[in-house]
Amino acid sequence: MNEKKGILSDIFLQPTCEERPDRTTLAALAAISAVAMCVTSCKKEQVGVYELNEVPLVSTAAEKDKIKTNQQFVSILYTNLFQTALSGSETFELDQLFQSVGDLEISKEVLISNFFNQAGVQLPTVEEMNADIETFITDTYKRFFVRLPNEAEKAWVRNFIQSNAYMTPELVYFSFAMSNEYQFY
Secondary structure, eight states: OOOOOOHHHHHHTOOOGGGOOOHHHHHHHHHHHHHHHHHHSOOOOOOOOOOOOOOOOOOOGGGOOSBOOHHHHHHHHHHHHHSSOOOHHHHHHHHHHHHHSSOHHHHHHHHHHHHHHSTTOOOOOHHHHHHTHHHHHHHHHHHHHSSOOOHHHHHHHHHHHHHOTTOOHHHHHHHHHHSTGGGBO
16 A cells, blocks of 8 residues: 555555644645535525616607797707707797797797708708608607607608608608697607
8 A cells, every 4th residue: 555546545545653644634634525515515506587677768759748938949949950059048039039929839830940041950951861761750750859759650751751752851840840749848
């Protein structure tokens, strides 16, 4: 038994007095055995935990229940058409004009028409609109309603644009700005 096979074989092969391990070796062996038993011992089966990922939802028209004030309407419309903010004094002046006219709908129509006649309005061309109608519709919904269109809305607007040869982005934007949904936030 002169052949040594490791520390465990030394202990179990009944070594002679000179070959017996000292106490520190036995303590180390016991510690290693305890750790090995803990690591390889039975483990409780882990049950899978399933969680749902939160998905941000885009608001719908049904959630818009507060009507815009004249100042909000003017400011938001200007931002949607020119992609820049309207000054506070200009917003106040336009609000005064709204209040001086008896018919609010006519005031809004005239304001929108005047905005379209100003330099700097950000409109796609008819060619750009017709080249990619799906993107135009989605961008218009995002721009005016701050939401994505559902499939029925996309189909209706697409069919409306394609069936009217004289449809322009200006007319589509005008329709969106005068819609009931645009009056609310």
